[in-house]
Amino acid sequence: MLSIKNLHANIEGKEILKGIDFEVKAGEVHAIMGPNGSGKSTLASVLAGREIFEVTEGKVDYFEKDLLEMTPEERASEGIFLGFQYPIEIPGVSMVNFMKTAVNQQRKHKGLEPMSSSDFLKLMREKKDLVELDAALASRSVNEGFSGGEKKRNEIFQMAMLEPKLSILDETDSGLDIDALRIVANGVNKLKSKDNATIVITHYQRLLDYIVPDFVHVLYNGRIIKSGGKELALELEEKGYDWLKKGVDL
Amino acid sequence: MEKDQDKILNEVTQGEYKYGFVTDIENESIAKGLNEDVVRLISQKKNEPEFMLESRLKAFRYWQTMKMPEWAHLKIPEINYQDIIYYSAPKQKVTLESMDDVDPDLKATFDKLGIPLDEQKMMSGVAVDAVMDSVSVKTTFKESLAELGIIFCSFSEAVQEHPDLVKKYMGSVVPYTDNYFAALNSAVFSDGSFCFIPKGVRCPMELSTYFRINAANTGQFERTLIVAEDDAYVSYLEGCTAPQRDENQLHAAIVEIVAAKNAEVKYSTVQNWYPGDKNGKGGIYNFVTKRGKCAGNNSKISWTQVETGSAVTWKYPSCILLGDNSVGEFYSVAVTNNHQQADTGSKMIHIGKNTKSIIVSKGISAGVSQNSYRGLVKVVKNATNARNFSQCDSLLLGDKCGAHTFPYIEVDNKDAVVEHEATTSKIGEDQIFYCNQRGIKTEDAIGLIVNGYAKEVLNKLPMEFAVEAQKLLAISLEGSVG
Ligand SMILES: Nc1ncnc2c1ncn2[C@@H]1O[C@H](COP(=O)(O)OP(=O)(O)OP(=O)(O)O)[C@@H](O)[C@H]1O
Ligand SMILES: [Mg+2]
Numbered sequence: 001m002l003s004i005k006n007l008h009a010n011i012e013g014k015e016i017l018k019g020i021d022f023e024v025k026a027g028e029v030h031a032i033m034g035p036n037g038s039g040k041s042t043l044a045s046v047l048a049g050r051e052i053f054e055v056t057e058g059k060v061d062y063f064e065k066d067l068l069e070m071t072p073e074e075r076a077s078e079g080i081f082l083g084f085q086y087p088i089e090i091p092g093v094s095m096v097n098f099m100k101t102a103v104n105q106q107r108k109h110k111g112l113e114p115m116s117s118s119d120f121l122k123l124m125r126e127k128k129d130l131v132e133l134d135a136a137l138a139s140r141s142v143n144e145g146f147s148g149g150e151k152k153r154n155e156i157f158q159m160a161m162l163e164p165k166l167s168i169l170d171e172t173d174s175g176l177d178i179d180a181l182r183i184v185a186n187g188v189n190k191l192k193s194k195d196n197a198t199i200v201i202t203h204y205q206r207l208l209d210y211i212v213p214d215f216v217h218v219l220y221n222g223r224i225i226k227s228g229g230k231e232l233a234l235e236l237e238e239k240g241y242d243w244l245k246k247g248v249d250l
Numbered sequence: 251m252e253k254d255q256d257k258i259l260n261e262v263t264q265g266e267y268k269y270g271f272v273t274d275i276e277n278e279s280i281a282k283g284l285n286e287d288v289v290r291l292i293s294q295k296k297n298e299p300e301f302m303l304e305s306r307l308k309a310f311r312y313w314q315t316m317k318m319p320e321w322a323h324l325k326i327p328e329i330n331y332q333d334i335i336y337y338s339a340p341k342q343k344v345t346l347e348s349m350d351d352v353d354p355d356l357k358a359t360f361d362k363l364g365i366p367l368d369e370q371k372m373m374s375g376v377a378v379d380a381v382m383d384s385v386s387v388k389t390t391f392k393e394s395l396a397e398l399g400i401i402f403c404s405f406s407e408a409v410q411e412h413p414d415l416v417k418k419y420m421g422s423v424v425p426y427t428d429n430y431f432a433a434l435n436s437a438v439f440s441d442g443s444f445c446f447i448p449k450g451v452r453c454p455m456e457l458s459t460y461f462r463i464n465a466a467n468t469g470q471f472e473r474t475l476i477v478a479e480d481d482a483y484v485s486y487l488e489g490c491t492a493p494q495r496d497e498n499q500l501h502a503a504i505v506e507i508v509a510a511k512n513a514e515v516k517y518s519t520v521q522n523w524y525p526g527d528k529n530g531k532g533g534i535y536n537f538v539t540k541r542g543k544c545a546g547n548n549s550k551i552s553w554t555q556v557e558t559g560s561a562v563t564w565k566y567p568s569c570i571l572l573g574d575n576s577v578g579e580f581y582s583v584a585v586t587n588n589h590q591q592a593d594t595g596s597k598m599i600h601i602g603k604n605t606k607s608i609i610v611s612k613g614i615s616a617g618v619s620q621n622s623y624r625g626l627v628k629v630v631k632n633a634t635n636a637r638n639f640s641q642c643d644s645l646l647l648g649d650k651c652g653a654h655t656f657p658y659i660e661v662d663n664k665d666a667v668v669e670h671e672a673t674t675s676k677i678g679e680d681q682i683f684y685c686n687q688r689g690i691k692t693e694d695a696i697g698l699i700v701n702g703y704a705k706e707v708l709n710k711l712p713m714e715f716a717v718e719a720q721k722l723l724a725i726s727l728e729g730s731v732g
Binding site: 071091101162 | 678679680681683684685686687688689690691692694698699701702703705
């Protein structure tokens with residue numbers, strides 16, 4: 001569903017992504033690991049279409065379409081979901097209102113009628129239970145005053161609401177306590193199907209015990225320097241990144 | 251509410267000024283220009299009693315001695331007062347018995363404006379007085395209100411039918427000497443609404459006036475007078491629109507409110523005069539004097555306003571808190587976009603003991619507009635135990651617009667507690683991207699954020715107008731980002 005070829009991207013004239021290649025097929029789970037500042041979040045943002053990043057080279061196909069030509073909201077409506085590493089607060093806008101607008105705009109994009117209020121509230125309730133999100137959070141302003149863990153859980157809740165085809169979860173595990181981690185991972189697993197795919201960005205092998213990846217990629221200094229199966233994550237946990245950095249030109 | 255918001259947000263994309271049509275109705279106008287004869291002619295056309303003519307002439311003579319004020323944060327080209335038509339009325343009988351008598355073109359205008367003049371909308375329980383250009387066209391629900399002793403009619407009619415009340419209250423809150431535009435209005439006002447709630451009566455429905463400027467080169471100078479006797483209650487709404495024209499049009503209104511003992515008056519405004527085009531051409535100059543007097547003990551006056559229109563807005567709805575324990579409130583959302591300029595705020599004058607006031611002002615600036623809050627909280631010596639809380643927030647869209655806050659505080663009583671808080675925020679690129687990433691278009695994201703920001707004020711509006719106001723906010727900010 002997703003094919004990335006030789007992707008380069010800049011911010012403020014500085015090259016962050018220096019030629020990324022990889023492919024994601026329906027039903028797969030990919031994990032991206034790598035040291036701080038290596039470009040993981042940048043890759044996620046570029047895939048989601050954040051305009052502060054400038055794509056200077058390369059090609060990204062998403063279901064045979066040129067992803068880079070699409071606006072961020074088109075990408076979202078076409079099924080790309082980004083779980084933010086640092087979810088954004090939007091004071092004054094209730095979660096209910098926010099989600100309803102999102103759900104209905106995505107439906108509109110697909111040529112569907114807006115969801116009725118009662119159906120929508122039912123859906124909210126169902127998905128809220130799935131990630132065991134505190135009911136009170138759903139009636140508050142988007143992420144405003146949420147604790148770090150609550151914000152992450154809220155990201156998964158939104159993912160559940162929007163039922164994306166390709167989810168990119170940027171360090172959704174960081175800041176979660178052990179129970180929350182299990183709940184979030186369960187949520188992700190329940191939403192998994194043979195038609196959708198997930199990219200999890202993480203620093204910890206622990207998450208991958210719950211969400212078992214088919215592939216693990218190591219991103220370093222804007223490039224994928226190693227790819228492997230789930231055992232690569234274990235190896236990284238044990239050895240760190242230094243052994244991989246050797247022989248990579250900076 | 252949620253559903254309405256969706257609907258509104260969907261409408262955002264069709265954003266141009268929706269109310270910019272001109273109705274082709276024959277108008278009866280007098281020649282351009284202003285002098286004593288014109289003042290006499292207006293009075294004569296309206297068949298006014300002697301006291302009205304006298305009061306107009308006094309105001310006119312006073313106005314001639316005055317100079318138009320200047321403001322630090324408003325840039326206003328010189329206004330040629332001789333180039334304005336001071337009286338224009340749709341050519342038709344002014345007193346109408348039923349809807350069938352209303353000129354179909356005029357009715358179509360009001361339909362376009364969404365004014366609930368027709369029977370079906372009357373069911374929604376809003377009594378409406380519509381003022382087109384200068385003349386009040388139709389007051390619905392008059393009879394059922396009359397049964398309660400409530401008078402709700404055009405100002406001209408009040409002058410004819412209730413001269414004693416007009417004489418007693420007109421100018422008692424805003425004297426013609428108050429300011430330049432108050433003097434001008436007092437000299438040439440042509441119509442407006444009059445509302446009187448007798449002792450002990452709670453008005454069972456919202457009363458509403460719609461103002462519309464239609465004819466070219468016309469100034470609109472309307473006057474509203476609301477009187478609530480002891481223990482009375484009324485909620486009043488004013489809506490304003492104007493056609494799109496290249497030249498600027500002048501609007502200088504006066505609103506006076508009197509609240510007696512235990513009385514409460516809520517006054518809500520949704521102001522959507524034509525703001526001019528994207529390049530700052532055309533638009534209404536809106537210079538309005540609005541003031542309420544909490545005359546009796548325990549009385550309360552609330553101003554709620556949503557200001558999205560006009561090229562220039564100059565307006566400070568105020569409360570004089572004369573009665574002990576009286577309460578004044580001011581809730582405002584003022585949006586400026588493109589080249590609009592707004593200088594608005596409130597004055598709370600604490601005179602009685604234990605008086606309370608609250609000011610919540612939410613400014614939203616976009617484009618190259620300038621948005622200023624200017625407020626005065628005054629506590630006189632004998633106003634023991636006075637309390638004021640003011641909250642002035644500014645939201646900026648883009649970095650070419652300006653927001654300014656000028657809070658003036660004059661306190662002559664040691665017990666007074668006057669608090670002022672101010673914040674400035676921006677809609678961040680990250681907030682917009684977050685919304686985009688969930689499938690929400692930028693325009694709609696702004697609509698969501700802005701309505702969220704203004705919620706505290708919008709919640710004060712009567713339900714049906716809150717929806718209208720949300721829609722207006724979104725529409726007036728259309729195209730302001732990206
Ligand atoms: N808005 C920005 N302005 C300037 N530099 C930026 C910006 N965003 C990211 N960068 C830089 O790009 C590089 C990659 O950042 P990125 O957030 O993609 O790293 P990451 O792999 O996600 O790191 P972490 O594991 O710490 O989350 C860093 O050097 C960072 O400082
Ligand atoms: Mg990151």
